[in-house]
Amino acid sequence: MIAKNEKSAMCLQDKSDTFYQNLIDTSIDGYALVDRDGRFQDANLSLCNMIDYDRKELLKLSIREIESQDQDCIKKLETECSEKPREITLSFIKKDGSILQTEIKGSSQGDGQGWILFFKEGTHNGQYKLDKNTVPHLLKELFNLTPNIIYLYDLRANKNLFANISIGEMLGYSSKEIKKMKENLLPILMQPDDFDNYLKNIVPRYFELKEGEVLQHSYRVQHKSGNWVWLESKESIFKRDEKGQATQMIGVCSNITEKQMYLHNLEQDRGRLLAIMDGIEDVIYISDPDTFELLHVNKAFKDNWGNDVIGKKCYKVMQSRNSPCPFCTNNIIFGEKLGDMHLWEFQNEVNKNWYRCADKAIRWINGKMVRFELATDISKLKNLQAQVVDSNEKLKHSNEELEQFAYIASHDLQEPLRMVSSYSQLLAKRYTGQLDEKADMYIHYAVDGALRMQQLINDLLEFSRVTTRGDDFIETDCHDILGRTLLSLKHKIDEAGAIIVNDDLPNIFVDPIQIERVFLNLISNALKFRRDEKPIVHISCEKKDDCWQFSVKDNGIGIDKKFKEVIFILFQRLHTRRESVGTGIGLAVCKRIINRHKGAIWLDSTLGKGTTFYFTIPIKQ
Numbered sequence: 001m002i003a004k005n006e007k008s009a010m011c012l013q014d015k016s017d018t019f020y021q022n023l024i025d026t027s028i029d030g031y032a033l034v035d036r037d038g039r040f041q042d043a044n045l046s047l048c049n050m051i052d053y054d055r056k057e058l059l060k061l062s063i064r065e066i067e068s069q070d071q072d073c074i075k076k077l078e079t080e081c082s083e084k085p086r087e088i089t090l091s092f093i094k095k096d097g098s099i100l101q102t103e104i105k106g107s108s109q110g111d112g113q114g115w116i117l118f119f120k121e122g123t124h125n126g127q128y129k130l131d132k133n134t135v136p137h138l139l140k141e142l143f144n145l146t147p148n149i150i151y152l153y154d155l156r157a158n159k160n161l162f163a164n165i166s167i168g169e170m171l172g173y174s175s176k177e178i179k180k181m182k183e184n185l186l187p188i189l190m191q192p193d194d195f196d197n198y199l200k201n202i203v204p205r206y207f208e209l210k211e212g213e214v215l216q217h218s219y220r221v222q223h224k225s226g227n228w229v230w231l232e233s234k235e236s237i238f239k240r241d242e243k244g245q246a247t248q249m250i251g252v253c254s255n256i257t258e259k260q261m262y263l264h265n266l267e268q269d270r271g272r273l274l275a276i277m278d279g280i281e282d283v284i285y286i287s288d289p290d291t292f293e294l295l296h297v298n299k300a301f302k303d304n305w306g307n308d309v310i311g312k313k314c315y316k317v318m319q320s321r322n323s324p325c326p327f328c329t330n331n332i333i334f335g336e337k338l339g340d341m342h343l344w345e346f347q348n349e350v351n352k353n354w355y356r357c358a359d360k361a362i363r364w365i366n367g368k369m370v371r372f373e374l375a376t377d378i379s380k381l382k383n384l385q386a387q388v389v390d391s392n393e394k395l396k397h398s399n400e401e402l403e404q405f406a407y408i409a410s411h412d413l414q415e416p417l418r419m420v421s422s423y424s425q426l427l428a429k430r431y432t433g434q435l436d437e438k439a440d441m442y443i444h445y446a447v448d449g450a451l452r453m454q455q456l457i458n459d460l461l462e463f464s465r466v467t468t469r470g471d472d473f474i475e476t477d478c479h480d481i482l483g484r485t486l487l488s489l490k491h492k493i494d495e496a497g498a499i500i501v502n503d504d505l506p507n508i509f510v511d512p513i514q515i516e517r518v519f520l521n522l523i524s525n526a527l528k529f530r531r532d533e534k535p536i537v538h539i540s541c542e543k544k545d546d547c548w549q550f551s552v553k554d555n556g557i558g559i560d561k562k563f564k565e566v567i568f569i570l571f572q573r574l575h576t577r578r579e580s581v582g583t584g585i586g587l588a589v590c591k592r593i594i595n596r597h598k599g600a601i602w603l604d605s606t607l608g609k610g611t612t613f614y615f616t617i618p619i620k621q
Contacts, residue, residue: 030119038063052095081106172224191220230260283375354382478505485519498535521586526554558607
């Protein structure tokens with residue numbers, strides 16, 4: 001891929017004026033020849049487009065006339081580019097007055113008459129004839145300035161005729177080392193397997209190339225360090241014999257090692273990803289959204305629908321349908337949710353299993369957007385949910401029946417118990433003191449038991465009515481509820497000499513009668529379980545997230561922490577009947593009421609110092 005000597009290169013130049021002309025004219029870089037005074041002698045269209053002048057206008061100008069201020073382009077060229085090609089940075093004034101900063105590679109024309117300049121960026125479109133006297137030197141400089149390898153190859157002799165100096169720079173060899181290899185560069189440097197493939201499969205294709213057709217292929221060559229460098233060549237026929245058969249090929253090759261390493265790593269990552277997908281127990285598949293063909297499936301998919309599925313229609317394989325599924329989510333993941341995950345559930349029409357699916361549009365290895373779905377079998381969960389719904393429904397009916405039973409039982413017990421209570425009280429009134437002490441004690445027990453039974457039945461009836469006989473929820477001022485409560489407890493408050501204080505309270509959406517019952521029970525307990533000092537009860541409320549949190553704080557005897565949950569259970573008492581009256585239903589009723597309002601109730605207490613009851617009411621029911 002390099003000439004034997006300068007004579008070979010000059011011979012090539014003499015025979016290919018058209019090639020040189022086309023090479024310059026179609027360059028994407030800007031090109032210009034300027035004389036010692038800086039006047040333009042020649043320029044290609046890329047440079048004209050770059051600075052917005054047409055070629056005729058540009059050839060009338062000096063480079064000094066378009067350079068921006070505080071620069072001396074000619075001085076820079078004389079200083080830096082006289083001995084060897086150098087890269088400099090200059091700014092120019094475009095025709096519209098704007099400033100263009102560009103990097104320029106400049107070198108002397110060799111005869112001391114001016115410079116050859118290559119501008120790094122530009123566009124091309126058109127041809128301009130070059131002065132034949134500048135072609136040889138210009139071509140040499142062009143070949144040396146480009147970072148890619150340019151070479152000429154003899155197809156009949158299978159050897160290189162010419163290559164520029166970039167081959168040494170790209171592969172780490174000096175010019176002398178390259179010359180020692182002479183024309184046998186390919187068999188020396190190319191990876192053996194790639195060279196065999198080149199001779200067997202690539203070279204024959206050269207003889208099939210049509211005029212202007214380009215052949216592209218890649219291969220490995222060995223760097224001086226011993227590492228393999230990937231090159232990509234673009235080649236076309238440069239010379240044919242009198243029969244029109246290709247004899248010489250010209251090409252340009254670039255270093256694509258980084259690209260190949262990236263693709264190699266990408267393929268490794270893809271392999272690892274596919275292996276991970278196969279290890280996932282959930283069903284995974286990828287399909288083409290246009291053709292509905294399966295592009296990839298994991299092991300779990302194959303276990304359900306077979307191995308031979310790639311290329312088949314997803315709706316045919318998974319649903320035994322002859323057309324796309326009506327519930328397909330392609331319109332969602334490629335439409336309103338493009339780039340986002342779409343979660344949904346469905347029951348497969350074939351195996352009847354339920355799946356929770358995560359669908360997303362992703363980019364496949366060919367660059368096309370495809371459908372990705374991960375489906376988790378939730379059949380067991382669905383069965384459990386159905387069982388829970390069924391159990392809840394049965395429990396609901398059972399609770400309704402129990403509540404109805406409690407109401408009927410307590411109501412039906414009222415009449416005989418009222419009779420027992422009435423006659424026991426009549427017996428006590430008429431015969432107390434007329435019989436012996438034992439008779440008086442028995443009569444007292446009968447009366448007390450009847451009264452307690454009657455109170456217990458009334459409380460049980462109230463408990464059963466919390467959910468069955470509750471009123472509708474309405475917006476209510478808590479001050480009104482508290483006012484009615486304190487009025488009901490006025491006698492007990494006065495008797496205890498208690499102080500009841502409250503902060504500002506909100507309007508809440510509740511059953512006001514039931515919330516009044518909660519305040520009544522909590523304040524009553526504060527008055528009942530007091531210490532010797534004057535009772536103080538403080539009612540307050542604060543907003544916590546999406547609910548109102550009420551507190552009823554007292555300075556009473558307190559409650560042991562081990563009973564914090566027990567006291568809310570039906571009929572649970574912490575004191576004997578001699579210590580305090582009651583049935584042990586009051587706090588259970590409070591909890592049932594708060595539960596109906598979708599709130600919570602709890603307490604914080606210290607023995608001997610007092611108790612604070614808390615309960616919450618949602619702001620929005």
